[in-house]
Amino acid sequence: MDDLLAEFVAETREMLGALAGEIVAWEANPDDRARLDTIFRFVHTVKGNCGFFDFPQLEALSHAAEDALADVRAGHRRADSRLVDAVLAVIDRIGVMIGEIERGEPLSEATDDVLIAALAGELDDGAISQIGSVRHSPVTPAAEQRTIRLPVDLIDQVMSGVSEMVLARNDLARRMQSLGADTGLEAPFARLSALIAEVRDAITRTRMRRIEGLFSTFPRLVRDLSAELGKQVFVEIENGEVELDREMIELIRDPLLHIIRNAVDHGIEAPAERLAAGKREAGMLTISARQSGNTIHIGIMDDGRGIDVDKLAAKAIAAGTHTPEQIVAMSREEKIDLIYEPGLSTAETVTAISGRGVGMDVVRANIEKFGGTLEIESLPGEGTRFLICVPLTLSILPSLTVEAGGQTFAVPRSYVEEIVSTAGGNLEFAQIGERRYLTFRDRRLACISLGEALRLERNDDPTLFVILRLGWGDLYALEVDRIFDHHELVIKPLSPGIMKSGLFVGCTQLDDGTPVLVLDVAAIGYGAGLPRELHRPSAITAHAAPRAEREGLRVILFRALDGERRAIAMSVVEQVERAGAAAVRRPGPDAQIVLGEDILPLAGVPADVELPERITVLRLCEGGERIAYAASEVIDIATLDGVLKRVNGQTHVVGVTLIDGETAELVDCHALFASQAAHTPGHGTLTCRLDGDETWMRNFLGPIIEAAGYRIVDEGPADVAFVEGDIGDKDECEARKAIRLRSAPGPADGPDSIYRYDRAALMAALLRAGQELAA
Amino acid sequence: MNEMLLVVMLAGRRAVIPAVVVNSVIELGEVTPVPRTAPHIAGLAALRSRPLTLIDCALSLGLDREPTDCRTCRAVVVEHEGHLYGLMVEAADDIVAALAEPGPLGADPGPGWSRVASARIETEAGALPCLDIAALIAGPEEALAA
Structure with a gap:
């Protein structure tokens, strides 16, 4: 069961338990205000919670009870015995429903309408007594998941x-x-x-x-928001694997939602405006999480219009918080900070989505309340990035230990993209003045010597490079002398005197008890002169001519695991995320990948290629079917306008075309989904009933039938029924098709009878039945 | 009951630290240096599983001296604002009782000392300056900035 759901069930159960005494007391004295309040709070909480999940029955019921009790609280209605009975019946019914939810059963059909009518006071005595019987119907409590609350x-x-x-x-x-x-x-x-x-x-x-549990709700949110606003926004979520204190997740939820709403509403422009500005039509929203010592960095970056500081400044003057002279003296950064002034917003109009009076000042205050920080960087026309840092008390941090200048340091593993060495002999370097550059996957990465950054010794002939990915996707190569090992380290805070250098995030101890400093790789990178650029994979295309009038297929251009440039229709790509190679099962044509709680078939994994430690996964979705496609990186979003040349002998590739002067293979989505559909015919829409030797049928036959796309039902009418030979004809009428089985091999004793281990004939019969039913 | 004081030897002079704030006095083993930090922060050591920030008290005085040798010095372990510090001194052997309440320092005790010494106390071992732990930890740069 979903974590959240489990918590909902546990919480509701806990409240029900605490309520038991109150109910009895209220029944004895319906005028007792304190008891009434307690019960009101309960139904109110249940109603609020089930709006979050999808339990319309439960919501309707608790809503009705809340209404009735609210009337009593407001003095519009007296709590007579009928109402008390009805409320108590509702509470019992909620208990039953919670049990069903916990067991994963569908909510039972019951007299909810009667209960709701009773709450509204629309029933006569006869119906009330019926409620009484509902109420006292035996409720067998499920084995409860026992929970306690701890400080x-x-x-x-x-x-x-x-x-x-x-x-x-x-x-x-x-x-x-x-x-x-x-x-x-x-x-x-x-x-x-x-x-x-x-x-x-x-x-x-x-x-x-x-944190994935929280992040996974964002693509949907952004999709709905952008649809409402007539914008196109593409969401990229990175590293949802970071773990965070569960309390902290709750605390950052609202600030994050607020920032995302703002980004979609105010940050990202309408498609026409974007095209006019020379950007691609769809905006890009990147949400990432990184762990660094006792801090989690959450970045939200859009490539929209940026914060209009002049408008902010004008508003500040108009609101009287600043004088024009003060504004003139401000730097751009200081002007951006005006966004934290209460009551200032750059939005022209207040929309339903954001700008409802909760400003960035409140967001920042909420983040700071639990020891976090919020930073905003924005470039006009280029985009805005928000960086939220929240503390992670008592963390165990997976780290890589390295040596530089004769000393050992730890690097948080969540930053480490890859380790490369000159030992392989195929690294390419460039030298710009004193700065060395390393070519890594077609990008030139600045090299920063850890020894030099720490004012220790600089090794002039470095052989080992740790490629680090900072929160914004900025990459750089850290030169180190040695690389030791991966450790799970317990991070302890450093004294303020040491923290002042800003180069370390904490301290930890190796197995032998030696203290080791944990590096703040972002501070080291930026401190060594790495430019703080907004990382935009499409930076090159932004300068190219606007592509407004082109009517070609919108595609996502990516590099496949075998190194080929490939393109895939953007409309089928639901989400792009990064995953560890460990999530991939059986590399090859039948590969699967575990993404969150889903197991998806994974295409694009060659059988003979060793997987990199982390891969990019395109989540494809069409007509309810989901497929994952493995890539090493997403390159760009492009429009197909060149000629498509067919290639022979390539599976899952329609043909080759030119994009920006380079060849790219267009992925054959039809073939992808077709091969997937071949594995799951019927989509479980047809039902099948098993009549006969229950154990054998369930255990031997059941899985085959389910795999063939049927849903097995216990009784009642079904599309197909499997009937064992010696059972009479009486059940057949309840199924549209019947397949008869016999337990002995040899000649058939009826036209439709199949030996129960004749697998080929069984499958053929099942297929034929499915085709005839579909016709 | 008179206050008990730990007598330490610092830059060749004797001084006292109130015994109640002293966690323990240890000899140092391996010390992890901390790059790019203030000179008076000598490095990190571990006291069981807690990190110990080592303060070279002679450098914290602002005296132009060689760094104190970690292998021969003693570290007075104190807790300050939730963190453990090891105050490195040349010796820390005696505990003496105060004979009177702390009084004013009197004449300027000399460079550095006027900042880290908070009072003068009459003790069984004579009149000695009482060290201000926060000032020792902050070091000379902090004083300049303030």
């Missing part, structure tokens, strides 16, 4: 205790090693290690949740 402090305390245990264990391991083999302690030590690991995992899980 976060206590969990923190346990967590830091566990961290200490890990260090003590590492120390013990080191001492045992120096004792040599055969101390007799190995087995108990291994057991202790396993136990500590288990406890650590469990306690970490109590607090952490993947």
